[in-house]
Amino acid sequence: MRYILLVVLLCSTADQLLAQVTRIDTVNYPNPTIPKRKQYNFNTDYWYTVAVRAYAYEQFPQLLDQPSGQSASLGSAFNGILFKINDNQVAYRLQAAHFNNEITFDNECDGCAEVTGKFQNTAIKVGAEKSVNYSRFQPYFGGDLGFMMQTLNTKGYDANVFAEDNKNALLFSPFIGAKFYVVSRVAIGIEANFNIAYTYQKINAYADNTFTGEPEQTKRHRWEYFFSPVAAVTLQYNFGLINQ
Template sequence: MLSQMRYILLAVLWCVGADQLSAQVVKIDTVDYPPLVIPKEKTYHFNTDYWYTIAVRAYAYEQFPQLLNQPSGQPYHSSYFNGLLFKVNDNQISYRLQAAHFNNNIEFDNECEGCVPKVPGKFRNTAVKVGAEKNINYSRFQPYFGADVGFMIQKLSTKGFDNTPVFAEDNKNALLFSPFVGIKLYIVPRVAVSAEANFNVAYTYQKINTYSNSSFTGAPLQTKRYRWEYFFAPLAAVTLQYSFAMMNK
């Protein structure tokens, strides 16, 4: 009888233990997991991810290559709305093409024997450049830097100016290398204003026709020369920019 009670007790304990173990086990297909959340890509209030940018050069304050026998330290000249810029943007690097044209009457110092007269003249300068710029960040305020290479054509004529001390024509061509730094601020999405400064290294070819009989008649005295020149633009371009064609995410 005792042995039977022992077997019955063991059977009861085994049933109770099995029930407790089954309560601890949870099938994998019955577990509820929270939904998987994938973080959204970070976006900015001012989206700058556009393929193309066009810009107008609204203002510039710059030097140009030397004119005639102008002493070192060329003067600075201001200009307004005389240039265009087109950029193809690729993430933080933009490839750019730009052109600018200066056309104005100027007056400058010209070295001569025993005097430094003021020479007035009609001055024209056209520059075309290609280059690349790199943005530091993608924020609303973007510092950037880069470099351009290009070609410049420059012409000066004193013809038509009364009482000019020099009757001459100055033609100059130049190959340019122009490193630059700048800042860009987005006013509203797609629209930005930027300002940049550059330093120009130029290899120039200059041809000067000087007329000795106080008029533009007769055979001129010609001067030709090649030289390296360096000039600076503290405000090479203040531009208004518009970007379009949003990049696909």
């Protein structure tokens, strides 16, 4: 009788255990959520920037007897360099540009409406810029102080005007601009500036196109103001991580 009761007890216990077992293939699980893309931290914090001025369309100080506000506006490409030292607040910059080309412009002097000559302009500036934010697209503003040397020589170009025009200028150039980081180290920048210049001009006018004899000289000191709607389109490379 004891054995019969033991068998009945074991069967009853096994039946209860089987009732609590759930088959794995009958359970429904929610679909796993997989992120569409990994979050990426775009780094723009670098100590140094070197840049090439790829294009510019700018005004220059007045030439010969041009009236105030009618200085030449000229375009150029790949004729300037820029170097910057950056920190978390301000970037300090040094730049240089050189224009060297034949130009034709309205002189507006007595007896001559148009002049052609060899024009050269070299500008060196130091300054600072402040970015509005530190994202991939960064508007900025700032100012430069600089020195400019400019010459115009009409020898061999013009049949009516035989002159050398030499001008030196001290500059203050406030500017605004923006830059966009194509990738973490490479950016494209564009800026415009307004130039306030104190200039010294010396014109040597000759009696004929041989540029011989004693020239008639004109000397001027004056304030000039000129605008560069595209002071520079730059290709920039950044290096030296600030937070590394």
